[in-house]
Amino acid sequence: MFGFGCMAAVFEGFLDDGPLDYRTFGLVAGLTAVLGSVIVAPLVAIRLARSRTAAPPPRRVVAIVAAGLIAVVLVGAWKGVIVPWAPVASGTEAACPALDRAGLSQAWPDAPRERTRDDVDHNDLGVFSYCSWTVDAETPSQKFVLLNSFVWLYEGTREGTALGWAIREYRDRNDDAVRRRTLGNVGDEGFADDGGDRLTVVARRANVLIQVEIYPSSSDAGRIAQDLVRRMAAGVSTR
Incomplete structure (x- = not known):
């Protein structure tokens, strides 16, 4: 059972780069206990019966099940567990109004710019908006020619909580970054990625993911993108 508990806990822990969802953690712990009782106890009984022992010592079964549960708990302590009372946002601004509130006009003044996308899409994971x-x-004297903004509000599914989805998606983007630089004081966690032709800043605030891309990349683009994302993330209210 110790091997099963370790395998289940480690398998889940290494597949997911972020903290464990409390439902997954509870399921793994429950399966470890149940399978330990249902499978290991009879196996121990058969082995002891063959050795002509009257009855299997309960302490051995309990010890094996406990060892498996300890393995699960250790992985949970190492990875962290998303608790059901963690703060989440029930709603947030779409990308375009969030950009306006964050100060796009001040960040990109006097530019003959044109808004080409203002989309809001509701899907199985939540609400996605694109500006x-x-x-x-x-046009002369323009430091950049394209700015994209994305806002994802994760609402949770049967497979995972809203916060769990947001953390996993953030970690995926973080892992895919070409030239990643971790940012402080930008949402709950954030990073900048200089891809050469574009500057991208991504932040997570609770179960909301915010991303701003500016083309082409430059020091000014990095500063502006960080300021916009910081203000957009600060505007996300949680409960």
Whole structure:
């Protein structure tokens, strides 16, 4: 049973780069206890019966089940567990109004820019919104020509909580970054990625993911993207 508990806990822990969802953690712990009682106890009984022992010592079965549960708990302590009372957002601004509130006009003043996307999509995971602004590349004195903003509000599914989905998606983007730089004071966690032709800043605030991309990349683009994302994340209310 110790081997089963270790295998189940470690398998779950290494597959997921973030903390464990409390439902997954409870399921793994429950299966460890149940399978330990249902499978290991009879096996111990058969082995002891063959050795002509009257009855299997209960302490051995309890010790094996406990060892498996300890393995699960250790992985939970190492990875962290998303508790059901963790703060989450029940709603948030779409990308375009969030950008306006964050100060897009001040960050990109006097530009003959045009909004080319203002989309809001409801799907199985929650609400996704996309905002895009462009400016003519031939316009003189423009430091960048395209700004994209994305906001994901994760609402949770039967497979995972809203916060669990947001953390996993954030970690995936973080892992895929080309030139990643961790940012402080930007949501609950954030990073910047200089991809050469674009500057991307991503932040997570509770179960909301926010991303701003600016083309082309530059030091000014990095500063502006960070300021916009920081203000957008600060506007997310949790309960």
